[in-house]
Amino acid sequence: MSLKDDDEGPWGHGDNNSWTRKPRQRNDESLDIEDLFKKSQDKFKKLLPKDGKGGGRTLWYIAGGIFFLWLLTGIYTVQQDEQAAILRFGKWVRTTDPGINYHLPTPIETAQIRNVTAINILTNTNANQPNTGNLSGEGALMLTGDENIADVQYAVNWRIKNLGDFLFNVKSPDSTIRAAADSIVRSVIAQTPIAQILSEGRSKINIQLREMLQKLLDDYKLGVEISQVELLKVTPPTTQVTDAYLDVQRAKADLETKRNNAEFYRNSIVPVARGQAKKIIQDAEAYKAKVMADIDGETSRFLLVLDQYSKAPDVTQKRLYLDAMQTILESAQKLIMEGGQGTLPYLPLPELKFKSAKPEEAAQ
Template sequence: MPDNNSPWGNKGGGGKKPGQNPWGSQGKPDRNRPKPGEGSPDLDNVIQGFKNRVRTGGPRGPRGSGGGNPNGPLQKFGPFGIAAIIGLFFLLMTTIYTVDQQEEAVVLRFGEFNRTAAPGLNFKLPSPFETYIKEKTRVVTKTTIGGNDNTSLMLTGDENIVDIDFTVLWRINDLKNYIFEVDEPAVALKAVAESAMREIIGRSELENIITTERLNTTIAVRDLMQATLDEYGAGIEVVEVQLQKADAPDGRVVDAFRDVVDATQEKETLINEATAYQNTVVPQARGAAAKIIQDAEGYKGQVVAEAKGEAERFTLILGEYKAAPRVTRQRMYLETMEDVYKDADKMMLDTEPGSGVVPYLPLNELNRNRGAN
C-alpha cells in the first residue's frame, strides 16, 4: 500500500526504484547518501515521524508506515477542549495564595468584604468569584511632614510663627477599615497629622515649644491624631510622633531664639548641678545632726544614771552612818585617802619617832617615776 504520508511518494514502489532520490536522480546512486541496509535512519522518515508525533500526541508508527497514533491523549478533546483544560488549570491555581508573616489579607466575594486571612497558606474561591488584597500590617511606616513654607510654618498661642518639621510613625491595626472606610488612608493620615500639630501649636507659646515642651508637644499631637483617626475608623495606629525641627522663621529672630534656647539649657544645667549638690550636702548635714543628737542623748543618759547612782550611794551611806557614826567616818576617811593617793608615789616608814635613825628616801627613783608619769 503506498505511503501517502511521505512527501516523496512511495519509498518501495510506485514506479521508482529503490535508492532513487526525490530530486530525480534517475536511478543514479547518490555518493553522499548512505546505502540501503547500512542502518542509518532515513531523514525523510525522521521528519515525518516528528510531524506525526506533534500532531497526534503519540509515538511514531513503524518506520515506513508514515503514521502515528491517531487517538492521542489530547487529540480526542480537540483544540477547544485543550484550551478549556488549560483555562481550568489556571482557574484552579487562583484558589491558592500565600500571605507573608508581616502581612494580612482581606478576601472579597464579588467585590464585597467577606473575611480576613492570616499569614500562611490560604484558600479561596476561584477568580472572579473571590479576590484578595494584601497589605503589610506589622511594618511601621514613616511619614515626614514639613520642609516647605506651606506646611511647616505654624502660628503659636502667643501670636508668633514657628517653623515645624516632624515625623509620624504608624502602622495598620485594622486592615478592613484601612481599605474600605477611608479613601487614600496615607493622604488622610498626613492631613490629620498637620491639623493636629497646628492645633497643639496654637495652644502653646513659642518659647516653650522650642525649649522645654518639645516632648509634651509630640505626645499631645500623637493622642489627638489617634483620637481623630479612631473617629474616622481609619484602621491606623499612631506609634510615635518625632519633632525634627522647631525654630523661629529664618532671619535675625532665629539667632535671638537660639540664644534663648542656649540660656534655657544653661539654666537647666545649673539647676541640675545645684540639685545634685543639694542632694549631697543635705543628707550629710542631716546625718551629722542626727549623730550630735544621739551623742547628746547618750551623755544625758550617762549623767542622769551617774547622778542617780551617787544619790543612791549617799542614801545608803547615810543609813550606815546613823547606825555607826565612828566606823562610818573612819571608813569614809580611808576610802577618800585611797582615792586621793591611788595614783601618787608613796613610801611607808615603819619607825618610832625619836629613835635617832634618819630614814633614807630614794629621791632619784621618785623623780624618775614622776617624770615617766
C-alpha cells in the first residue's frame, strides 16, 4: 500500500489543513486492526503442526471439549424448598428433589423448577391479582340459605403437592382453583342461614369449605394441597342491591298477605255456603216428606171415598160436589143477588176483579 509523506495530506496539502488529521487517524486504526488479525492467524497456525501431521487429533480435542461443555448443560441445582419437573422433548418424565441433579443435556431434556413449600393466597376481592391478599375491593354477592343476600369475601391458601400434576394435568391451575373455590363457597353459602354465617358457625363453615375444595381438586388431579379456606368478610350488599332485594322481599310479603286474605275469605265463605247447601238439602228433604205424606193421605182418602161410593153412589157424589163447591167458594169473591127483580142489576166487575186480586197477592 502506498502512502503519502507525513507532511502531506491526502489532498496534497500540508499539516495546517484541518482535513488532514482525521484521515490519518483512521488509517492508523485500520493498520492496528489488520496487525491484530494477522497476529491471531499466526498464533493459530503455530498450534497446528508444520508438516500437516496431527491436525485431525487437534480437531478431535476441540470437538471433545465442545461436547464436554454440552454435557455440562445437564447439571442443575434444586433448592431445599423446590422441586424440578424433567421434560424429555417436552414430555414430563420425572420429578426430582432438592440437591444437585443431572438430566440429559439441553435440548434433549429440560428442567422446570418451582417452589413447592410457599403458600399461595387466592382471594375473590380482585380477580386480576389473585395472590395479593388485597381486601379493599368488593367480594361476591351470594344468596344464603334463608334467601338473604350477602357480600362474601374469602381467601384460599394452597401450595403445590405434586409438581408434575400441577404443571401438566390442567392448562391453567390458578384459574381452575379460583373457579372451583367460587363454586364450593357459593354452594355452601346457599345452604346456610345468614345468622349462622355471621356467628360462631363460620369456623365450621371454613372447615367444610376446605374439605370440599380439596376433594374437588383431587378429583381434577391438580396436584395442590389446600391448607385453609377462610371467610374473611360477610357483609350486607350495597345500597342498590339492598333496595332491589327489599323490593323482592316486599313483593313476597304482599303475596303472603294476599294469600292469607284469600285463605281467610275462603274459611269464612265455604262454611256458610256449606251450611246453606245443607239447609237447602234439609228443606228439600222436608218438602219431599211432606209431599209424600200428602200423597199418601190423598190416596187413603180417595180409597175411602171410593169404598163409600161403591156402597152409596148418589150420596157420595153429592157429598163430593158440596165439598168441591165449598173449596171453590171459600177463596172466590161472592156477590149474592135476590131473585125476582124486574130491572137489570148493575155489576161492578172491574172493582170485583180488583178486590179479588188482593187476597191472592196477600196469599202469595
